[in-house]
Amino acid sequence: MVMEDIVKIAEEMVKEQKEISVSEFFEKNRHLLGYDNPTRALLTVVKELVDNSLDATEEARILPRIWVEVKPNGVDRFEVMVKDNGPGLTDKQIPLTLGKLLYGSKFFKLRQSRGTQGIGGSGAILYSQLTTGKPTTIISSIGNGKTSYYELMIDVKKNEPEIVSHKLIEDGKIWHGVKIEMEVEGRYVESRQSVPEYLKQVAIANPYAEIIFEGPNSRLEFLRSVNEMPPLPKEIMPHPHGIELGILRRMLKSTRSRTIASFLTNDFSRIGIGTAKEICNLAGIDPRISPQRLDIGDSEKLFKAMQKVKLIRPPTDCLSPLGEDLITKGLQKEFKAEFYTAVTRPPEVYRGNPFQVEVGVAYGGELPQEGPVKILRFTNRVPLLYQEGDCAITKAIITTDWRRYGLAQSGRSIPVGPAVIMVHLASVWVPYISESKQAIASYPVIIKEIKLALQEVGRQLQRHISGKKRMEMQQRRREIFDRYLPEVANAIAKLTNKKPEPILNKLMSMIKKSTEVIVDGRGKEETGNAG
Amino acid sequence: MVEVKKKLEMLGEDVLNDINAGKNPDIDIPVRSLSNVIYDEKSKQLTLGNKVSKRFLFNVAHAKTFTQTMMIAAFCKELQEEGIHTSLRDLFYALKKTFPNSNENTFDEQSESDPIVVDLEVALDVLREQLHLNADVRGRAAGNLIIEDRGDTIDLSKLGTGGLAIPSNVEDMKFKKVKADYILVLEKNAAFERVHEDKFWQKQNCVLVTSQGQAARGVRRFIQRLSMEFDLPVYVMCDMDAFGFYIYSVIKYGSISLAHVSDRLGTPKAKFLGLTMDDIDNFKLHNFTIKAKEVDIKRAREMLKYEWFKSKEWQRLLKSLIERKIKAELEALSGRGLKFMTETYLPQKIKNEDFLD
Numbered sequence: 001m002v003m004e005d006i007v008k009i010a011e012e013m014v015k016e017q018k019e020i021s022v023s024e025f026f027e028k029n030r031h032l033l034g035y036d037n038p039t040r041a042l043l044t045v046v047k048e049l050v051d052n053s054l055d056a057t058e059e060a061r062i063l064p065r066i067w068v069e070v071k072p073n074g075v076d077r078f079e080v081m082v083k084d085n086g087p088g089l090t091d092k093q094i095p096l097t098l099g100k101l102l103y104g105s106k107f108f109k110l111r112q113s114r115g116t117q118g119i120g121g122s123g124a125i126l127y128s129q130l131t132t133g134k135p136t137t138i139i140s141s142i143g144n145g146k147t148s149y150y151e152l153m154i155d156v157k158k159n160e161p162e163i164v165s166h167k168l169i170e171d172g173k174i175w176h177g178v179k180i181e182m183e184v185e186g187r188y189v190e191s192r193q194s195v196p197e198y199l200k201q202v203a204i205a206n207p208y209a210e211i212i213f214e215g216p217n218s219r220l221e222f223l224r225s226v227n228e229m230p231p232l233p234k235e236i237m238p239h240p241h242g243i244e245l246g247i248l249r250r251m252l253k254s255t256r257s258r259t260i261a262s263f264l265t266n267d268f269s270r271i272g273i274g275t276a277k278e279i280c281n282l283a284g285i286d287p288r289i290s291p292q293r294l295d296i297g298d299s300e301k302l303f304k305a306m307q308k309v310k311l312i313r314p315p316t317d318c319l320s321p322l323g324e325d326l327i328t329k330g331l332q333k334e335f336k337a338e339f340y341t342a343v344t345r346p347p348e349v350y351r352g353n354p355f356q357v358e359v360g361v362a363y364g365g366e367l368p369q370e371g372p373v374k375i376l377r378f379t380n381r382v383p384l385l386y387q388e389g390d391c392a393i394t395k396a397i398i399t400t401d402w403r404r405y406g407l408a409q410s411g412r413s414i415p416v417g418p419a420v421i422m423v424h425l426a427s428v429w430v431p432y433i434s435e436s437k438q439a440i441a442s443y444p445v446i447i448k449e450i451k452l453a454l455q456e457v458g459r460q461l462q463r464h465i466s467g468k469k470r471m472e473m474q475q476r477r478r479e480i481f482d483r484y485l486p487e488v489a490n491a492i493a494k495l496t497n498k499k500p501e502p503i504l505n506k507l508m509s510m511i512k513k514s515t516e517v518i519v520d521g522r523g524k525e526e527t528g529n530a531g
Numbered sequence: 532m533v534e535v536k537k538k539l540e541m542l543g544e545d546v547l548n549d550i551n552a553g554k555n556p557d558i559d560i561p562v563r564s565l566s567n568v569i570y571d572e573k574s575k576q577l578t579l580g581n582k583v584s585k586r587f588l589f590n591v592a593h594a595k596t597f598t599q600t601m602m603i604a605a606f607c608k609e610l611q612e613e614g615i616h617t618s619l620r621d622l623f624y625a626l627k628k629t630f631p632n633s634n635e636n637t638f639d640e641q642s643e644s645d646p647i648v649v650d651l652e653v654a655l656d657v658l659r660e661q662l663h664l665n666a667d668v669r670g671r672a673a674g675n676l677i678i679e680d681r682g683d684t685i686d687l688s689k690l691g692t693g694g695l696a697i698p699s700n701v702e703d704m705k706f707k708k709v710k711a712d713y714i715l716v717l718e719k720n721a722a723f724e725r726v727h728e729d730k731f732w733q734k735q736n737c738v739l740v741t742s743q744g745q746a747a748r749g750v751r752r753f754i755q756r757l758s759m760e761f762d763l764p765v766y767v768m769c770d771m772d773a774f775g776f777y778i779y780s781v782i783k784y785g786s787i788s789l790a791h792v793s794d795r796l797g798t799p800k801a802k803f804l805g806l807t808m809d810d811i812d813n814f815k816l817h818n819f820t821i822k823a824k825e826v827d828i829k830r831a832r833e834m835l836k837y838e839w840f841k842s843k844e845w846q847r848l849l850k851s852l853i854e855r856k857i858k859a860e861l862e863a864l865s866g867r868g869l870k871f872m873t874e875t876y877l878p879q880k881i882k883n884e885d886f887l888d
Binding site: 503 | 598631
């Protein structure tokens with residue numbers, strides 16, 4: 001189920017039964033957001049808060065520094081704290097941003113960012129109050145010498161913030177950032193799908209961020225390895241071909257444009273006056289009426305007309321890939337390998353949504369020789385830890401022939417060898433297969449792009465491996481000569497009644513002088529007929 | 532015939548000439564696998580074809596075998612010069628050492644040096660005995676036979692339970708007196724002792740030989756000489772399984788791995804006496820057969836394709852083995868009584884000339 005469907009269902013329910021709010025709906029369907037079991041819930045809480053912090057710092061062009069604490073409190077409860085050095089939230093912003101679901105400016109404008117739904121932070125708060133009944137503490141300052149203290153809960157019936165306590169203190173402390181503390185039910189693990197693994201992967205995809213993690217068992221520090229951030233992605237208006245009916249209806253309701261014609265030209269990319277009129281004609285709608293006046297039937301006609309018209313592709317400057325350099329540095333930071341390479345593909349478009357694929361590979365060195373390669377999946381620099389098998393990235397990897405590139409692979413399976421394969425998909429609208437955002441849907445054009453990138457790094461990997469094999473071969477040859485030639489010289493000397501030294505010298509000089517005589521041995525002795 | 536020592540020296544000269552000419556030195560070794568073994572219907576012998584493989588020094592895959600070959604050749608030359616004879620095992624220990632600055636040995640096991648000795652035999656067209664290397668000593672004989680070996684006269688009818696241990700080199704052995712109608716070869720030592728104990732050779736007037744498993748060169752040459760020089764028929768008795776049949780065929784035709792010396796070791800007129808599937812049926816040995824293993828069946832299938840097993844009778848026997856999935860050991864005859872073999876089975880088979888060729 002995609003986000004839009006959930007919102008639609010929730011909205012319908014809200015409409016039909018006045019007493020159910022969006023918050024209430026999510027309270028009852030928390031599994032949709034990644035809170036389905038205690039282990040995953042704890043990870044989701046940390047993930048949502050860290051994602052918000054990274055988005056905020058990046059947007060303000062501040063090199064991120066994020067503190068994460070997870071402290072046990074009783075058997076299955078944890079105190080979670082996340083603090084960042086971002087721009088902070090104003091005193092007024094805090095309750096609305098964090099105490100109300102589906103609030104946020106990120107909604108209709110499209111930009112490549114980590115969260116898009118206005119659910120992340122407030123979802124975590126909701127989960128906390130659901131499992132512990134306690135409010136969440138938010139402390140923030142915007143660098144003006146004042147600090148806001150809030151204790152927040154969410155009124156699930158109204159989907160409104162419930163302020164338990166609030167203070168704004170003029171303490172003269174000059175700092176900026178947000179600190180969120182909450183208590184949640186959960187289970188802490190350190191496996192493949194865990195808080196530390198998540199943070200490690202965040203550090204790989206965001207090598208310009210510094211992350212300090214104080215866990216129940218240990219402290220981990222992921223240091224910054226580059227001091228430059230990728231450029232801030234530009235916002236774009238949605239492309240008509242990438243929109244769904246539900247979004248269109250909500251846009252119609254909330255737009256400030258007065259006529260359908262201006263709505264189409266202002267709120268979408270790639271629609272000019274001419275195209276707007278063409279769409280209205282096709283839909284049989286008067287371009288001069290107010291967008292709010294369209295009923296369900298009309299908006300559906302409009303939607304269909306928008307899909308029919310020919311349009312140029314959406315602009316792609318809204319994407320901000322990591323770039324080959326950052327990917328390589330991110331991998332170098334966390335894996336001790338002998339070879340690193342990365343490829344960033346040019347942008348592509350699926351259903352009106354621009355996207356871009358990047359792939360990095362680390363090989364050899366201290367990476368484990370046995371077992372399948374490690375796959376790291378990212379969307380908009382966020383690690384995906386669950387639903388690996390359902391993801392377009394995994395599908396692209398297993399349908400690539402890795403034997404050609406020097407890794408072992410049996411049939412359509414994950415290749416085997418000392419390697420890490422990292423795939424990053426940047427897009428203004430990532431098509432997840434479900435709302436917990438853990439697997440990318442398998443659109444053919446997305447799979448194709450990932451495979452092209454994999455093949456490109458594969459070729460580089462293959463060159464490295466074959467070079468390595470050649471080196472090993474030469475090394476082996478040198479050893480052979482060192483080892484065997486004295487015995488050969490001795491034997492020839494005995495057979496021919498000569499001195500061994502000149503024979504050995506001659507043999508040694510043969511190796512140095514010419515490599516042509518060195519036949520490449522592939523095992524079998526050559527067979528021919530005596531003649 | 533060129534002296535063996537000279538041949539070894541020529542091998543060294545050839546390699547040295549290559550080196551002096553800046554060429555990658557190589558040794559030509561005739562191929563000794565089934566693909567290069569030819570069965571000559573007329574002479575009833577396995578002979579070696581003319582395929583050779585080149586063994587290069589400067590080839591990662593060949594370098595070690597090349598080195599080993601040269602080492603063995605040099606060792607054999609020393610044996611010639613000093614007039615010493617030694618065994619394959621001695622050769623292995625004499626040459627086994629660790630290459631300097633490595634953990635690699637010149638030879639890890641005797642099974643590495645043995646085939647290279649045969650390579651040299653074939654490449655230089657000399658016999659192992661001529662290289663002063665003794666083959667395994669295996670095989671025994673008893674009967675109305677007096678021989679002379681290294682000046683000693685030995686009466687094979689007066690050697691007690693053990694009989695004569697046949698030496699690896701029987702070239703210089705002289706047969707002084709032979710009183711026998713045929714030679715009976717038994718694969719197994721236990722069967723040999725049983726038959727010997729019953730003084731079968733005396734009653735039936737024959738020479739008893741056991742190969743004690745696969746026939747060593749000495750036994751084969753012994754059988755060949757005795758049968759040729761006194762025109763004696765040879766009857767071979769082996770277990771009824773593919774390995775037993777192959778032992779018989781090696782005595783008769785020569786072996787795949789030593790096809791180059793078949794003319795010196797094979798006894799084409801040897802006949803297979805038993806055990807056969809018909810014996811199982813005719814002598815009611817059904818209760819004494821055992822189940823054939825996968826490897827027995829596989830080997831029998833391979834042998835179906837050998838040219839020298841293409842006769843109707845042999846194909847029938849091999850196929851029945853594969854179909855019935857059973858095998859029988861010589862000892863199965865004891866199931867019918869301890870003297871069944873000497874008093875019933877053997878006399879009856881020989882009288883009826885119930886043999887496979």
